[in-house]
Amino acid sequence: MFGSKKRAVLFKGKDYPLEIQEIKKPRLVKDQVLVRIHHAALNHRDIWITKEQAQHFPDGIVLGSDGCGVIEDVGEDADPMLVGLEVVINPSLEWGDNPMVQGDKFKILGFPDNGTFGEYLAISKKYIFEKPEHLSSEQSAAVPLSxxxxxxxxxxxxxxxxxxxxxxxxxxxxxxxxxxxxxxxxxxxxxxxxxxxxxxxxxxxxxxxxxxxxxxxxxxxxxxxxxxxxxxxxxxxxxxxxxxxxxxxxxxxxxxxxxxxxxxxxxxxxxxxxxxxxxxxxxTTMGTRDEFLSMLDFVEGRKIIPVIDKVYPMDQVHEAFARMENGDQFGKIVLKIGK
Incomplete structure (x- = not known):
C-alpha cells in the first residue's frame, strides 16, 4: 500500500556527508510497532555523533532521537487497537532497574539503532506514548529527549x-x-x-x-x-x-x-x-520511564508549549545541522519527515 522503500537521513561516518536515501521499510518483530514519522527534532547529540564516530557504517544509520508520528502497524505481541494512535517516542532505551543510574544495556535512540530521521521507525511498544493533546505534531517532536x-x-x-x-x-x-x-x-x-x-x-x-x-x-x-x-x-x-x-x-x-x-x-x-x-x-543523562511519564504529565497538566526555532523539510537536513552547529537557534530545530 505504501511501498516497500522509504526515505531516511543516513549517517555513514564522520568523513561522509549525511545522505538522504531510500531504505527498506522495517519489519516488525514481537512487541514492536511501526511508526510513520511525521516530525523529528535535532539534538546536540546528533552533532557529536557526526563529528566523533570514527567507525564507517557502509549501510548507514538513521540518526534522530526525537519523533512524533502515527502507528501504522503492530507486531504479533502488540495490541492492534494501537493502529492509528498519534504518538511520541521515549528515546531512553533499556534504562535498567536502578532509577539512580542507567544500566550497561542503556542506549539512546538514533545511534547505534536506527532513529527518527526517516519515514518509518520500528520500536518496542513500551517506548511509545500518546501525543500530548494540546500540542501539534511538530511541537510534540520537540518534547522527548530534551x-x-x-x-x-x-x-x-x-x-x-x-x-x-x-x-x-x-x-x-x-x-x-x-x-x-x-x-x-x-x-x-x-x-x-x-x-x-x-x-x-x-x-x-x-x-x-x-x-x-x-x-x-x-x-x-x-x-x-x-x-x-x-x-x-x-x-x-x-x-x-x-x-x-x-x-x-x-x-x-x-x-x-x-x-x-x-x-x-x-x-x-x-x-x-x-x-x-x-x-x-x-x-545526569536522559531518564527513566517513570520520569518520562511524569514529564509528559507535567507538560500536559500545565499546557506547556515547547519553543520551536525553525522547521526544515527533510531535504534541508544539512541546513538544519548547520544552524544547530552555529548556535543560532532559540528553541528546537525540527525536521518535517512525512505527511
Missing part, C-alpha cells in the same frame, strides 16, 4: 522547590529552554546566561526574571549582586572553563546539575567552596 533531560535534572537531581532561585546556562538550546519552562511553571525565580543579549530578552519573555551575557568578564559578579548572593539551583549544559564561576554563584547547600559539554571539559573546581558551602554537583 524534555526528559531537563525534567530529571530539575526535579529528580536538583529536587527543586517552589520559589527557589534557579540559573540556567546557555539559554537557547532545547533542554535549557525546557528547564526554563519547567522551573517557571513550578514558581521558580529563574535567571539565564547566554552569549546573545537577544536570546536573554527572549528568555525574559518566557518568564525569566533576568539574564547575564557570559561574554562579559564581570557577568558572575553582576549575577551575585542582582540576586542577592547567588542561586539555589544551577542547571548547566556547557561545562568548560566557566564552570568554576557556577560554584562561586551557588548558595550554601546549592545544587549544580550538568548534562552537557558544549563549552568543553571542566578545567577547574574551587574545592574549598565545594565543601565549605556543602554543594552538590550532579551529572
Amino acid at each position: 524534555g526528559l533531560t531537563a525534567y530529571r535534572a530539575l526535579f529528580s537531581k536538583a529536587r527543586m522547590r517552589s520559589k527557589e532561585k534557579v540559573l540556567i546556562t546557555g539559554i537557547g538550546g532545547g533542554a535549557a529552554l525546557w528547564a526554563l519552562q519547567f522551573a517557571t511553571a513550578y514558581h521558580g525565580r529563574v535567571y539565564v546566561t547566554s552569549g546573545s543579549d537577544e536570546k536573554i530578552e527572549k528568555a525574559k519573555a518566557l518568564g525569566a526574571i533576568g539574564g547575564f551575557n557570559y561574554k562579559d568578564p564581570e557577568w558572575a559578579i553582576k549575577a551575585q549582586k542582582e540576586t542577592g548572593g547567588g542561586f539555589d539551583i544551577i542547571i548547566d549544559s556547557a561545562g568548560g572553563d566557566q564552570f568554576n564561576k557556577l560554584i562561586e554563584l551557588a548558595l550554601p547547600g546549592g545544587r549544580i546539575v550538568n548534562f552537557g559539554r558544549t563549552a568543553g571539559n571542566i578545567t577547574e573546581v574551587a574545592t574549598r567552596l565545594l565543601y565549605w558551602k556543602q554543594l552538590s554537583i550532579h551529572g
Whole structure:
C-alpha cells in the first residue's frame, strides 16, 4: 500500500556527508510497532555523533532521537487497537532497574539503532506514548529527549522547590529552554546566561526574571549582586572553563546539575567552596520511564508549549545541522519527515 522503500537521513561516518536515501521499510518483530514519522527534532547529540564516530557504517544509520508520528502497524505481541494512535517516542532505551543510574544495556535512540530521521521507525511498544493533546505534531517532536533531560535534572537531581532561585546556562538550546519552562511553571525565580543579549530578552519573555551575557568578564559578579548572593539551583549544559564561576554563584547547600559539554571539559573546581558551602554537583543523562511519564504529565497538566526555532523539510537536513552547529537557534530545530 505504501511501498516497500522509504526515505531516511543516513549517517555513514564522520568523513561522509549525511545522505538522504531510500531504505527498506522495517519489519516488525514481537512487541514492536511501526511508526510513520511525521516530525523529528535535532539534538546536540546528533552533532557529536557526526563529528566523533570514527567507525564507517557502509549501510548507514538513521540518526534522530526525537519523533512524533502515527502507528501504522503492530507486531504479533502488540495490541492492534494501537493502529492509528498519534504518538511520541521515549528515546531512553533499556534504562535498567536502578532509577539512580542507567544500566550497561542503556542506549539512546538514533545511534547505534536506527532513529527518527526517516519515514518509518520500528520500536518496542513500551517506548511509545500518546501525543500530548494540546500540542501539534511538530511541537510534540520537540518534547522527548530534551524534555526528559531537563525534567530529571530539575526535579529528580536538583529536587527543586517552589520559589527557589534557579540559573540556567546557555539559554537557547532545547533542554535549557525546557528547564526554563519547567522551573517557571513550578514558581521558580529563574535567571539565564547566554552569549546573545537577544536570546536573554527572549528568555525574559518566557518568564525569566533576568539574564547575564557570559561574554562579559564581570557577568558572575553582576549575577551575585542582582540576586542577592547567588542561586539555589544551577542547571548547566556547557561545562568548560566557566564552570568554576557556577560554584562561586551557588548558595550554601546549592545544587549544580550538568548534562552537557558544549563549552568543553571542566578545567577547574574551587574545592574549598565545594565543601565549605556543602554543594552538590550532579551529572545526569536522559531518564527513566517513570520520569518520562511524569514529564509528559507535567507538560500536559500545565499546557506547556515547547519553543520551536525553525522547521526544515527533510531535504534541508544539512541546513538544519548547520544552524544547530552555529548556535543560532532559540528553541528546537525540527525536521518535517512525512505527511
